Structure formats: C-alpha cells, structure tokens
Amino acid sequence: MQFKSRLIHAGPDRDPYTGASGVPVYLASTFDQRAAARGGFDYTRSGNPTREALEQTMADLESGALALAFASGMAAESSTFLLFSPGDHLVVSNGVYGGTYRVLTQLFSRLGLESTFVDSTDRQAVRQALRPETRGIFVESPSNPLLEITDLPFIAELARERGILSIVDNTFCTPFLQRPLELGFDIVVHSATKFLNGHSDVLAGLAIARERKTGERLRFIQNAFGAVLGVQDCWLLLRGLKTLAIRMEAAQAGAQQLARRLAALPEVRRVFYPGLEGHPGADVHNSQASGPGAVLSFELESSALTKTFLQCVNLPLVSVSLGGVESILSHPATMSHASMPAEERKKRGISDALVRLSVGLEDPEDLWRDLRQALGTRF
Numbered sequence: 001m002q003f004k005s006r007l008i009h010a011g012p013d014r015d016p017y018t019g020a021s022g023v024p025v026y027l028a029s030t031f032d033q034r035a036a037a038r039g040g041f042d043y044t045r046s047g048n049p050t051r052e053a054l055e056q057t058m059a060d061l062e063s064g065a066l067a068l069a070f071a072s073g074m075a076a077e078s079s080t081f082l083l084f085s086p087g088d089h090l091v092v093s094n095g096v097y098g099g100t101y102r103v104l105t106q107l108f109s110r111l112g113l114e115s116t117f118v119d120s121t122d123r124q125a126v127r128q129a130l131r132p133e134t135r136g137i138f139v140e141s142p143s144n145p146l147l148e149i150t151d152l153p154f155i156a157e158l159a160r161e162r163g164i165l166s167i168v169d170n171t172f173c174t175p176f177l178q179r180p181l182e183l184g185f186d187i188v189v190h191s192a193t194k195f196l197n198g199h200s201d202v203l204a205g206l207a208i209a210r211e212r213k214t215g216e217r218l219r220f221i222q223n224a225f226g227a228v229l230g231v232q233d234c235w236l237l238l239r240g241l242k243t244l245a246i247r248m249e250a251a252q253a254g255a256q257q258l259a260r261r262l263a264a265l266p267e268v269r270r271v272f273y274p275g276l277e278g279h280p281g282a283d284v285h286n287s288q289a290s291g292p293g294a295v296l297s298f299e300l301e302s303s304a305l306t307k308t309f310l311q312c313v314n315l316p317l318v319s320v321s322l323g324g325v326e327s328i329l330s331h332p333a334t335m336s337h338a339s340m341p342a343e344e345r346k347k348r349g350i351s352d353a354l355v356r357l358s359v360g361l362e363d364p365e366d367l368w369r370d371l372r373q374a375l376g377t378r379f
C-alpha cells in the first residue's frame with residue numbers, strides 16, 4: 001500500500017472483537033490470564049491492546065520490525081540510551097533538541113555514558129570523533145533549531161562498518177517525509193507530541209527498531225524501566241496519525257511560502273529552511289527526504305526587534321513545541337535550548353535573535369499578515 005493508505009489501514013485498523021472502526025481504549029491495568037489465548041496480555045506495563053495497535057501501526061509506518069510507545073519523547077530517548085552501559089561512548093549531533101543534550105550531559109554522564117557532540121553535517125568530524133569505546137551515533141536531521149542536514153545514509157553505513165548503533169530523532173520530518181530505517185538506521189526515536197499526534201494535546205514518544213532483536217532489547221527496557229504511554233494517549237495518537245499526510249502537506253506548503261517571503265524582508269537577517277534554494281544541506285536533504293517539512297527558523301536584525309516581534313504576533317502560540325494544527329513560534333534561546341549553556345548556544349549559532357516557526361494549518365496569507373504587522377511598520 002502507498003503511505004497515505006497505510007496511515008489509515010496499518011496495524012489493526014478495526015476492533016477484532018466487534019468490528020468497531022478502531023481499536024478501543026482498553027482501560028485495564030491487568031488481564032485475566034486464563035483468557036491469555038485472546039492475545040497474551042497480562043499487565044498493561046508489559047502490553048495493552050490499544051498500545052499494541054499504536055506500536056504495530058508505527059512499526060509499519062517507519063518500516064521497522066518493532067515499535068515501542070513511551071510517556072514522552074524524552075522517555076523514548078532515555079529508554080533508548082539505557083541500551084548502553086557505563087564506559088560506553090556516544091557521538092552526538094550538535095543539532096539535537098536541548099532536552100537530549102541535557103539528559104546526556106547531566107544524567108547519563110553521571111551513569112558513565114559519555115557523549116561527544118560534533119557538527120554532524122561534517123562527515124570527517126563524525127568519523128574523527130569515533131573512539132574504540134564508541135557504541136552509538138545519535139543524530140537529528142533536520143536539526144533543531146537551525147535545520148542543518150546530516151547525511152543519513154553516510155551515518156548509517158559508518159555505524160554498520162563499526163558494528164555500533166545508529167539512532168536518529170525523526171520528529172521534524174515524520175515517516176511521511178523521511179524514513180531513516182529504510183536508509184539503514186538501527187533506531188528511530190520520536191517526540192510523538194509533535195506532528196505525529198498533531199493537535200498539541202498529547203505528550204508521547206516512540207522508538208522504532210529496524211531489526212527485531214534490537215526491538216526486543218528495547219521492549220525489555222520499556223517493560224523493566226516502565227515509562228510506557230498511557231492507553232488514552234495511545235488512542236489519541238492513533239487518531240492523530242490518520243491525518244498526518246494531509247496535515248504535513250498543508251503545513252509544508254505554508255512553510256515554503258512563508259520562508260520565501262521572510263527571506264526577502266530587510267528585518268530578517270537569515271532564514272534557515274531546507275526548502276530554500278541555497279540552503280547548504282538542500283541537496284543532501286532532497287536525496288533522503290521527500291520534502292522540507294513545516295518548521296523553519298529565522299534570525300531577525302536585532303535582539304530588541306525579536307523581543308517586540310514575540311510580543312506582537314497574534315496568530316501563533318508563542319511557546320515551546322511544534323507540529324500542532326496551530327502555528328507555534330518559539331524563541332530557542334529562552335525556551336527549547338534554555339537548558340544549554342549560553343556559550344554552547346553561541347558555538348552552535350543559536351543567537352538571541354533567532355526564532356523558530358512551526359507552521360500550522362491557518363491560511364498562509366493570514367499568517368503572513370500577522371508576521372508582517374509584528375515585525376513593525378516598514379511596509
């Protein structure tokens with residue numbers, strides 16, 4: 001089936017017992033084990049039919065063997081990092097979400113898992129950061145918040161050569177635009193809070209493994225560590241997924257228009273968007289994804305203008321997060337990347353005048369008018 005049909009019919013697309021148009025919310029923590037023949041469920045931390053429906057759907061959509069649902073994107077990432085042991089070393093993309101940086105540098109570092117952060121757009125830098133004790137490479141492409149592009153097949157092949165795990169955060173693109181397991185990655189992680197759910201009403205995470213044996217290791221951690229996704233949220237996420245393709249297409253079309261128009265404004269110093277001609281990673285991105293996505297960043301001419309701009313916009317939420325039906329404007333320096341020390345932000349090119357826009361489903365003309373009025377009166 002084509003991807004759009006898989007969004008509607010992947011996994012169990014109806015309730016096997018009643019024929020209902022979807023798997024219902026199984027609000028049960030435990031199951032009578034004499035009925036185990038009906039699916040083998042015993043306790044919801046270990047497995048639940050609603051969560052299983054979501055996990056089977058996501059395994060299909062990402063072309064993986066197994067998917068596991070977690071209580072948040074960070075729970076999915078942290079559970080994935082539990083695959084590693086004290087003394088292991090990770091090579092991590094500079095452009096990861098601020099929370100990924102925080103959990104690695106402030107939590108997993110205390111447990112003996114060391115990370116080296118590199119510019120993963122630079123193939124040589126990634127290769128040089130590998131050590132004998134390196135056990136994994138973790139990247140995000142496009143990166144957060146500067147939309148830098150990492151060559152995913154290169155990273156997957158490098159990890160395969162070394163016999164180590166390749167992991168990618170695919171939150172920005174979703175499997176609608178980019179399917180890293182098909183490019184050779186071992187594990188994809190998601191903040192499903194974003195485009196996958198799409199309605200800014202659920203916090204959720206996913207980890208999907210290309211091979212069953214990696215997936216079984218993740219499943220053991222999911223059950224042992226216990227950061228599973230609640231069943232009502234599994235159901236909401238299943239519902240949100242049905243419209244992923246049309247939401248992504250519409251939001252991406254809006255982002256393309258706004259990126260082009262913003263790039264022509266004198267108040268805007270730079271626009272970061274892989275859909276713009278001249279973006280340094282556009283060719284690599286186009287070779288591994290089917291579209292530039294619906295998130296863009298831009299740097300205004302001063303921090304003062306940025307402050308007024310954030311005060312004056314009306315349509316977008318001014319907040320953290322992305323991927324909702326409503327547009328969301330965020331200020332990485334004080335929001336998503338506030339947990340990163342100022343000098344680290346500066347090294348990565350995240351200035352105080354940078355804003356990130358997740359384009360929603362409003363009419364792009366209304367968004368454009370609103371952005372223009374918030375930028376001032378020079379029109």
Ligand SMILES: Cc1ncc(COP(=O)(O)O)c(C=O)c1O
Nearest residue numbers: 072073074097169171191193204
């Ligand atoms: C790219 C990316 N990865 C991971 C996360 C963490 O996900 P969550 O907030 O669902 O824990 C986020 C959250 O903003 C994100 O943007």
